[in-house]
Amino acid sequence: MMVWLIAGIVLRRLLRSKLLGITLVIAILIFALLSSSLLMLRNARSAGDTEVANQLSANVILSALALMGFFACLVGLANGVTVIRREIREGTIFSVLSKPLTRAEYLLGSYIGSLVYLSFVWIIFGLLYLGLVYLTRQPMGKLLGLILLARWVYSVLMMSVAFFLALRFNAWIAVVLSVVVYNADSLYNIFPPLLRLVHVELPDWVKGTVLFLFPSTNSLDVLFESLLKARLNPAPVQWAFLSLIDYCAIMVLLAWVVFRRQELSPSTE
Amino acid sequence: MSENVIEVRELTKIFATGWGRKKRVEAVGDLDLAVARGEIFAFLGPNGAGKTTTINLLMGFLRPTRGSIKLFSSPPEARHVRSRTGFLPENYAFYSFLNGPQLLDFFGRLFRIPDRLRRSRIEQLLGQLDLWEARNLRIGKYSRGMRQRLGIAQALLNEPELLILDEPTSGFDPLGRRMVRQLLLQLKQRGSSIFLSSHILSEVEAICDRVAIVNRGKMVRQGSLKEVIGSHEGIEITFTDPGGSVRSQLQELNLKISAVSEQFMTFAGDEALGQHVVDAIRLGGGTLRAYLPVARTLEEVFIDLVGDQERARVSNTAGREEQ
Numbered sequence: 001m002m003v004w005l006i007a008g009i010v011l012r013r014l015l016r017s018k019l020l021g022i023t024l025v026i027a028i029l030i031f032a033l034l035s036s037s038l039l040m041l042r043n044a045r046s047a048g049d050t051e052v053a054n055q056l057s058a059n060v061i062l063s064a065l066a067l068m069g070f071f072a073c074l075v076g077l078a079n080g081v082t083v084i085r086r087e088i089r090e091g092t093i094f095s096v097l098s099k100p101l102t103r104a105e106y107l108l109g110s111y112i113g114s115l116v117y118l119s120f121v122w123i124i125f126g127l128l129y130l131g132l133v134y135l136t137r138q139p140m141g142k143l144l145g146l147i148l149l150a151r152w153v154y155s156v157l158m159m160s161v162a163f164f165l166a167l168r169f170n171a172w173i174a175v176v177l178s179v180v181v182y183n184a185d186s187l188y189n190i191f192p193p194l195l196r197l198v199h200v201e202l203p204d205w206v207k208g209t210v211l212f213l214f215p216s217t218n219s220l221d222v223l224f225e226s227l228l229k230a231r232l233n234p235a236p237v238q239w240a241f242l243s244l245i246d247y248c249a250i251m252v253l254l255a256w257v258v259f260r261r262q263e264l265s266p267s268t269e
Numbered sequence: 270m271s272e273n274v275i276e277v278r279e280l281t282k283i284f285a286t287g288w289g290r291k292k293r294v295e296a297v298g299d300l301d302l303a304v305a306r307g308e309i310f311a312f313l314g315p316n317g318a319g320k321t322t323t324i325n326l327l328m329g330f331l332r333p334t335r336g337s338i339k340l341f342s343s344p345p346e347a348r349h350v351r352s353r354t355g356f357l358p359e360n361y362a363f364y365s366f367l368n369g370p371q372l373l374d375f376f377g378r379l380f381r382i383p384d385r386l387r388r389s390r391i392e393q394l395l396g397q398l399d400l401w402e403a404r405n406l407r408i409g410k411y412s413r414g415m416r417q418r419l420g421i422a423q424a425l426l427n428e429p430e431l432l433i434l435d436e437p438t439s440g441f442d443p444l445g446r447r448m449v450r451q452l453l454l455q456l457k458q459r460g461s462s463i464f465l466s467s468h469i470l471s472e473v474e475a476i477c478d479r480v481a482i483v484n485r486g487k488m489v490r491q492g493s494l495k496e497v498i499g500s501h502e503g504i505e506i507t508f509t510d511p512g513g514s515v516r517s518q519l520q521e522l523n524l525k526i527s528a529v530s531e532q533f534m535t536f537a538g539d540e541a542l543g544q545h546v547v548d549a550i551r552l553g554g555g556t557l558r559a560y561l562p563v564a565r566t567l568e569e570v571f572i573d574l575v576g577d578q579e580r581a582r583v584s585n586t587a588g589r590e591e592q
Contacts, residue, residue, distance in 0.1 A: 005378050009364065016366045091362035095423060098328055098358075099379035100351035264330040265322075 002101040006109020014117040023121045027128045030067045034060050057136035064132050068125040072155035075121050079114045080162025081174050107259050122152045153244050158182050160251035167258045274431045274462045275304035280336035282322055296322040297486040304464050309457055311477040312466040315575055319486035320466040321359050324435050355429030359436050361420040365409030369400050369419055380427040394422040413440040434465040450476055474567040484575050498570055504543040507534050507559035508550045515553035
């Protein structure tokens with residue numbers, strides 16, 4: 001009950017911010033950016049060049065997904081970093097936390113509010129995506145929902161990382177660290193060779209555990225690829241989703257560990 | 270002896286600041302205080318005395334470095350404590366996109382007040398605090414005084430047994446202050462306890478039962494209003510001192526002297542000391558101009574107590590620097 005009340009007020013605050021308007025503008029910009037490709041596609045179709053037309057339509061869809069994913073990650077990052085910090089800085093948190101609710105309820109409510117907001121952003125992008133699928137006549141109808149879901153998970157992942165780190169570090173450090181953690185693939189690729197230089201070999205179970213707890217975005221790529229290429233092998237897809245949900249849950253748990261004993265004062269900002 | 274709603278024992282808060290957080294600043298040191306049920310307790314001190322830090326500790330926003338805090342014999346974060354407490358922060362801020370009734374409704378839901386009761390309380394509080402007319406106005410468009418009234422309304426929403434107010438009248442005009450004063454007295458009559466910090470000492474003097482004065486995080490004086498002010502009743506003595514010998518004699522008695530045009534004024538704490546001062550004036554060749562028994566105001570006592578400490582601190586610092 002308390003969690004939903006907090007989620008509701010956080011969502012209302014976010015919806016009133018300029019971020020949703022900016023998302024709309026971005027959606028229009030993405031459409032404008034792709035308009036020349038769409039024009040070329042129409043010309044190729046009218047010239048009867050099927051191969052070029054197919055290539056162009058795939059490019060439009062992939063570019064749109066990449067751009068939407070990138071901007072949604074930025075929105076997630078901004079949301080994750082600011083959602084609680086802003087309440088502390090502005091002082092609204094003090095009258096809320098003086099009421100009979102626990103910090104865990106407040107934290108979870110703020111997270112859910114941000115999550116729902118991010119979903120609104122994806123609804124806007126989803127509509128744009130639907131429009132592009134219709135215009136390019138891409139045969140992806142069945143996969144549409146899953147592809148968007150995978151991209152939504154990407155941005156939720158970024159938001160969750162930022163949500164935790166912003167409670168522990170100042171805003172800019174949190175932004176930088178979130179990007180580093182989010183792109184942990186490169187770290188996974190760098191560390192084993194470095195350790196090998198000092199003759200240390202990580203056992204497989206260590207790598208496996210670390211990758212399960214903190215999956216690299218590689219697992220998302222695997223998931224996304226398998227969805228896109230319609231090679232829907234249920235086991236890896238389910239595993240990847242489970243792993244990513246667990247990643248978000250760990251981030252919220254870590255955020256709670258920090259927030260439950262955090263000293264709250266406007267001067268801490 | 271009535272039950273205490275607030276019990277603070279040896280409360281200390283040290284902040285680590287600076288590069289590497291190596292610099293230690295003691296904001297509150299070994300503070301003891303107790304607030305009994307049904308009393309109005311004023312927590313006074315100059316800027317930077319540690320009042321707001323203490324209030325943040327009482328509300329559980331900060332954690333003590335040492336010592337203990339109990340509200341209703343429980344830790345401040347306990348849900349039943351929060352349900353029975355109303356709080357107005359110093360730098361109150363509310364969601365500016367809501368209007369007054371929406372904000373109070375949100376807080377009322379957090380207090381789990383049933384729908385019908387919540388609605389009637391919101392109407393009653395908005396009426397009582399002159400906010401009913403502005404009920405459709407967004408908080409972002411409220412004036413400072415209106416926001417402060419809304420702050421008081423949200424603190425009273427749960428009919429609290431304990432009200433913690435940080436500078437409750439700072440944004441009010443004299444009419445607003447009188448309204449708050451009457452409201453607090455009504456709450457007291459109803460049996461609520463009120464813990465308030467304020468800089469407007471005449472207001473405090475008019476309503477409070479007990480007072481604590483803090484400076485630099487330490488307790489300077491605590492007691493009933495009568496105890497704190499009563500110990501500072503005395504005699505105001507005005508005199509002339511053409512040769513300066515009266516002043517040097519009075520300084521030996523550790524009396525403070527202030528100059529008023531060509532005359533001087535001192536304050537003797539009791540009749541015997543007053544007589545001693547009169548003798549010194551006569552012997553020193555001065556003339557006694559006035560000898561007035563006075564009851565000091567809380568403001569004068571406050572300035573004396575805090576001023577004495579500050580003077581002692583400055584002279585200690587100067588002494589150390591000379592060494």
